[in-house]
Amino acid sequence: MIYGAMKFSIGGSLKLAFRPWVEGLENIPAEGPAILASNHLSFSDSFFLPAVLDRKVTFIAKAEYFTSPGVKGRLTAAFFKGVGQLPVDRSGARGAGEAAIKAGIDVIKGGGLFGIYPEGTRSPDGRLYRGKPGGLARVALATGAPVIPVAMIDTEKIQPPGKVVPKLMRPGIRIGKPLDFSRYYGMEGDRFILRSVTDEVMYEIMKLSGQEYVDIYAAAAKRQIADAEKAEKAERAAAEKAAKASKPGNTDKAEKTDRPAA
Structure with a gap:
């Protein structure tokens, strides 16, 4: 109920104000689980993508957004819950990674769409960086869910890091065809396969986005x-x-x- 109301108000406002263009919507399944693996250019990526989809997409967000005190803290928590974000405690790199993986697996087992940024953080300069094999690939291999590559276009120009007020311009979203890694189901403990799966997904994102690829994190x-x-x-x-x-x-x-x- 809350998600529907927030999606209607926020999603409708975003589409009206920014008029994002979209390619490949037909690649999003009407039902059933899938992992949406996207490049990450701006804080607003997690809002533009859900705004153009009919289905709910669940991303993870740092727990601090849900636990801050005061009126502002409560409003922030309500906002992130309303747009489908899941809180993850990021204290300690290993603990954060395991929490994110568990959250993703739970979403997939529930038949939902799980959104993840394989780069692990926003690009500092608009280029595409090496994907981390721990999250995306482990969720995919533990569940057998298809991975759908997604490219956000020009969102870093709308809201560069550190900027609060966005610039009004049209962003783009390209959605690629689902990638099937079910042949590796249950092999999430093999680091070589995790690396191979992640690299294949990043290659597809690179083709969709047209970004220059940099082979470091x-x-x-x-x-x-x-x-x-x-x-x-x-x-x-x-x-x-x-x-x-x-x-x-x-x-x-x-x-x-x-x-x-x-």
Whole structure:
């Protein structure tokens, strides 16, 4: 009931304001379980995709969205529950991963659509990064559910990381044909198969999205970018300090300070 009301109000508003275009809607089954594996460009991805589908899509979200105190916290929790998000405690990498996998398996066993971002986090620069084999592939192999690759287009331009107010422009969504990995059913403990399945899905997402592929994890790329920005900031600060010290006024002052008293 809550989901239907939230989907009607939020989904209708999104479609009216942004007019997203969609290709491949026929690839979403009318009933039965499936995993929607999407690239991740923006916080808004989890809202645009459900807005264009007739069926409910369940994504996972960090538990903090559901447990924050006060009126704002309660409103935030109600909003995320209303749009089909499941809370997952992300304290501890292993615990978070296992919780996400269990949540996905539960959704699939219930005959639902489970949405997941194989990259594990938003792309820091619009490129497509290596998929993590722990979540997507393990849910697929533990359940035998088909995996449907999805490409979000231009959502990072609507709401770049750190921006609260979105820019009004048309995003796109391309939905690929279902991928069948049932031949590997029950083999979720084999890391080589997990890697192979994940790479196959990422290849399909790359073809749909047209993104440049980078064979490292997005989290590692974010660390590299942060380290580079930190180094650049330190370099600028050192250059400004050196330039300030080299000014004639500063030199004269230093000479006066160094001159012994008469």
